[in-house]
Amino acid sequence: MRRDIFQAIADPTRRAILVLIALQAMTPNAIAEHFDMTRQAVSKHLKILTECELVKQEHQGREIYYLLEIEKMKEIDKWLEQFRKIWETRFEQLDALLATIKKK
Amino acid sequence: MRRDIFQAIADPTRRAILVLIALQAMTPNAIAEHFDMTRQAVSKHLKILTECELVKQEHQGREIYYLLEIEKMKEIDKWLEQFRKIWETRFEQLDALLATIKKK
DNA sequence: AATTTGCGCAACCGAAAAGTTGCGCTTATA
DNA sequence: TATAAGCGCAACTTTTCGGTTGCGCAAATT
8 A cells, every 4th residue: 555645635534634633632433523424434544644654543441532743744844845945946036026126 | 526736746756747847847758758657647647737737838839848836836835834833833842841951 | 241332444335546558630840 | 741749638447545334342331
């Protein structure tokens, strides 16, 4: 199975789960209540998120709380970095251009 | 067809294409040379990238150059923003904690 | 001790994705 | 003007994905 963060966040439900548990750790049942699908479907998503370490478990009796692994999210940010460089450069160029026009 | 940026960047080939043309606009044939697949397969990826406006075309005779729409990439950055807030807060908390320890 | 609750796992299914080959159209080139 | 080159589009095939139902197990509850 090919599991990477980008494939993990491709699914809108998984993105919603990440936002949900970012605020507060939750059990699969609690998460499922927020969606129109079975607990098992949510569990499948959680499994994928766990596999690529975007989420981790915390056992509490028979309940399992899922919480966000914020560190892993930085990898997306890291990939974006190469493009951020480009748009910042372009912004500077635009800025310089505007300054030139103003001068005239 | 469900086409959003997150699904677009889920595919490793598409991510590679984005990085490629970020440096320099390219034709489908030129792009295909970088991968172990047919030109048609690359064209399919380009179509998807075009559909969600991560890429745009520039016709030049019978050749079509594909170039990055850097603006669209910011949408990923925008989504990431909510998580960035979290990791920055946590960093500050860690920082404060370290400062407290140092004081003692 | 019996029952309910919370969970993961496996089997199954339909839809979508990722690739292929095979066109046909348009623009260069000989 | 015939031929080659660069594309997009459509049909088809094989995986993968996202969801379901149906278990079985461990921890609470009665």
